Amino acid sequence: MKLTATETKFILHWGEMGTRWGINRTVAQVHALLYITGRPVPADEIAETLSVARSNVSTSLRELQGWGLVKVAHLLGDRRDHFETFHDVWAMFKLVAVERKRREVDPTLVMLREALAQAEKDGEKASKERLGHMLEFFETLTEAFEEFVKMSPGALRKVVKYGGKLQKLLGVGT
Amino acid sequence: MKLTATETKFILHWGEMGTRWGINRTVAQVHALLYITGRPVPADEIAETLSVARSNVSTSLRELQGWGLVKVAHLLGDRRDHFETFHDVWAMFKLVAVERKRREVDPTLVMLREALAQAEKDGEKASKERLGHMLEFFETLTEAFEEFVKMSPGALRKVVKYGGKLQKLLGVGT
DNA sequence: CCGTTCTTTCTGTAAGTTATGAAATGTGCA
């Protein structure tokens, strides 16, 4: 499969973006390719298009399936697995956000609660206070996040719009 | 400086968390140490406490200052620079969020607009549509983010609370 | 079943990154 200039640009940028957020470059590129292509693509074609080893593509697809971002499709008369991602960017973003929260934020909450309890027990007043602030922050953020993922983009826009007004009205800006 | 069990736990976890989000482990650990300590600490003490090279601490502190997370303080009768971070977790989170948006999301917006224009020019209808959806998503998210960073935790909680209600009321959930 | 095709797993190596210690530079005091 031959990529257009536009597609190449998008895929490369997406790869770079991935690395900055702790996501493997190839994984991100494969996802970008599937997104921009918009139809099921067999693994060997992905490998050829991106100029990476077939095995690397296999691993990346597995990873993407683990995130729920990619699903397998089959075409009549073709034994090969084909892979596709979703068109709904918002939905994909949520998948990743929810999963990262589960993997990274939730354990942090656990750690903070444990550390706080220990600081309490050991009478470390200063640590306890700071850990408490941190925990409180994470709890607020988590709460906001839970609401956030329930929203559609339209709902989000409305909430933001009214939220800004609400904020001014109530004078809770401080 | 001798760390308590609680402090060690917190610092190590913070370091791991950092690596997962593309932030250097030592950088994150130094920040955690400063946060949990809550007072200005000289660089050599940081190095000793974390068992890392003095030069590594120097680099990490510079990085943290670049993010605006750490500032220098001086103590009377001590020529050494001392370093401290802020107590306000919310404020620090915003600093990082704003900066990462600037460094990573803004260039993505630029790329998407360029790619979209090019797809338009080259008559790539399918690509254009998908890039358009992606751009729209990023624009909505950016907009929401701009409002978000203006809020205090209290304001955020209120907006979330009323936002949920608003959403149901307006039936914009789809 | 056997051969073919497709996919995944495994392993050595390359690439990239991070950390170190030494050297260089900077800073303030006598």
Added chain:
DNA sequence: TGCACATTTCATAACTTACAGAAAGAACGG
């Protein structure tokens, strides 16, 4: 100005991660 202390820079070593290619495994068709 010279000395002592403090900090930064830099080359290299240590480590980590990513990748390709080989080999094994699975699915299918004849």
